[in-house]
Amino acid sequence: MNKVDYKVLVGLEIHVQLCTRTKMFCGCALGFGEQPNSRVCPVCLGMPGVLPVMNKQAVEFSTLVGLALNCQIAEFTKWDRKSYYYPDLPKNYQISQYDLPLAANGYIEIPATNGDLKKIRIRRAHLEEDAGKNLHTAGNFSQVDLNRAGTPLLEIVTEPDMNSATEVRALAEELQRIVRYLGVSEADMQKGHMRFEPNVNLVINRGDGQFKTPIVEVKNLNSFRALENSIEYEIDRQLDQFLETGEVMEMGNKSTRGWDDAREMTVLQREKEEAHDYRYFPDPDLVPVRISEQWLSEIKSRLCELPLNKQIRYVKDYGLSDYDAGVLTADRQVANFFEASVAAGGEPKRLCNLLTQVGLKLANTRGCSIAELGLSADGVAELAKMTEAGEISASAANTILEEMAKTGKSPRALAEEMNLIQKSDAGELEKIVDEVLRDNQKAVDDFKAGGKKSGKARGFLLGQVMQKTKGRANPRVVAEILDKKLS
């Protein structure tokens, strides 16, 4: 039998819902979960005689994403009508961008499996309006909810540069972090703010040649898990199908499949790609958009360091683990707070522990961001400094941080109030050590006997000192004294 090895090729289309104040072409507020057809006006209902007015904020948000994805931003772009009939599309055309997308020819870096970075090319990113929703309720009729109609969507299309489901997921997660960092989307998967459509096929090398399997587009995935699993499934399915039928990619045999979440499998939706003719033409109701250099540089000034760059920098500059750096950079506000605390003189690793072990937990319970806990970067830095200096123990620091968030008091005031300042006075501690040695002769003997019991005995003695001081002795100083006395 011939040996079969294969390479996976995946390209991704991603729809990101922007968090603008109003819809793409009218003044309606964006919504989620409201009474059907309560966030609508004549314009987004597609009433006779209405005209669209472009949302400038949506263009700025999209440009920002384009810049973050290293794209060329179009100096001149325009709006096109994409025609198709569907009940959730009030005008029966969607205002989109056809041949002159707002952004093109960029790339995004994602963490590769070998620990390096991998560049995935971005073909284009363009802005368009979302459709409404068809509700198939009971009975032989359907209902249409147009609350979502006209919501601004940024469609991002990558080249087929991803070679595994893991890479696809990494890109999706990275993009989520980026749009959240830029403040252009809430990117809430549960609310459908990000929807994915991967194009998957395999390049198979066998003794008798190289073969490409037909491309499959999986429609409308709205979770990272479904995205990853559907690709895994497709890889297996396409390999099996090839081995069984030998069918290879040719003109017109791209098919569309859906993801069945319950059965964990893709299901065929359309066998052959239909010859869609969207009859694109420039929308005569809207004027073309010119992005002047001045406007572009104004938008550029709102760019920030991207999460992956930050994560790498935290590992390199602060010696944090990749995991911790990932946690701190997941949210821009957390990263900002961390960086401000570092700037205020806190030791990065210590700060990382405080923020990940206590800060994030608190924010989570309160359902707010770390910036809204009432903590100041200076205060947290001070707390870290005190811990570093041995004035308080690490566990005391955690307790103090919780109190800081409750009371807004300074760490020093709280440490004193709560009696958590460690005893580092050698004279005072020496007396206590002497007392402990006197009262625990057996342990002293065990220690001196050496061997297995020795370490255990030392630990016991140390614990006795800590107990006597109610945990407020600086363990490092105690250990020094103890070792000196016992030697």
Next chain:
Amino acid sequence: MDWLSAKQLKEKIASGKISSVEATKVVFERITKIEPVVGAYISTFEEQAMAKAAEVDKRIAAGEPAGKLSGVPIAIKDNMCTTFGTTTCASKILANFHAPYNATVVEKLLAADAVIVGKTNLDEFAMGSSTENSGLKQTVNPWDTTRVPGGSSGGSTAAVAAGLCYAALGSDTGGSIRQPASLCGVVGLKPTYGRVSRYGLVAYGSSLDQIGPVTQTVEDAALMMNIITGHDPADSTSVDEQTAPIPDYLEKLDEPVKQLKIGIVPSFNAGADEQVRKAIANALNVYNGLGADTIEAQMPHLDYAIAAYYVIATAEASSNLSRYDGVHYGHRTAEPNDYIEVYTKSRAEAFGKEVKRRIMLGTYALSSGYYDAYYLKALKVRNLIRQDFVKAFENCDCIMMLVSPTTAFKIGEKMDDPLKMYLSDIYTIAVNLAGIPGISIPCGFDDKGLPIGLQILTPAFGEDKLLRIARMYEQQTDWHKRKPNLS
């Protein structure tokens, strides 16, 4: 009192010599008597009109300020949205459509204290040159009730000619104000594209549509322009007033244009009726008598205007009319088997022949593989025509030509020959492609007693000069004072 101009009536009402209630009553008396013959209106609002008239009278009696149209009865073409009554576009598909908002021009009329008499008949969705394509009723020419009033604003021009209102609004996509104005012996002005807001005008060909006044006199046209023009934030294609300031069109109306240079295109009158050509020649003589010079303008691309127009207008129409699908509002077929049938049957049942013809033409022109050969080519022709006008206006103040190759034709005469019908717009269409303003003013009658119109064109945003040039002629002649005998 019937034959006062809108401006004369407005002044008499404002000075308390006539009440708006009296004037409105007379209009509705005429409507009761004559409208059954003329058929100009799709709907009338007697109760609402009388109430508005009474309210204006009350304010004037109390010495409070009244708007620029203080109580003058006005008609609106039924393709402009109003919150009162229906907005039908003379189509069965919108026969019972109640708009949830007022078009910007309607708001402006109401703010100017116009008394809105009713909404006038038109060719379905403004597609036609005789108002015979109305899906709801037949309008006849007040000068000969066996003949058409022209179209598509035939209801508005017939209403003004028959004294069923004092002035009206029409819309002009390829001549739909000027051609029926010519055939009904009234004044019709198509403003520069972007001068009047299109918000609330039910779109036919969005890049060509423009609302304008239909009036008894040039002076009334100036008065109406003072009310309806202006930038509208709801219409992105309306021009901002810094770029093109809006003058008071009445202020210098009576100042003749000195050393007026008139451009004529002698070769561009092929197929025109001998009597019509003669009337135009006589009109030019009147201008020459006022000291004007006549020069020949080169317009090499005019012959392609009709071809380009019927590609661009129908392409836009095919897209604009796709929203009438039976799903969201308007006519829906009785018992569809599925949603596709909701579309196909609703549209097949409710659209008229000409609308279907243009939707098919436009859909074809936009289809992939044909787009470049038709739509893109037509846009290039449009540009050449625009340049023709720009060049021509370097050597003259205005261009004068025919409006229509013939006077009003018999009802039914051209209904079986759409091409022949299309050719009746041959002299008006290029103006819409170029976006410039054009006016039709009465300049004589043929031997059957049917009115003839003279068309005057100026550069974009030159309406003030256009009106002054037209006014020079009006002050020398009495054609506009002749009224049809209908009683």
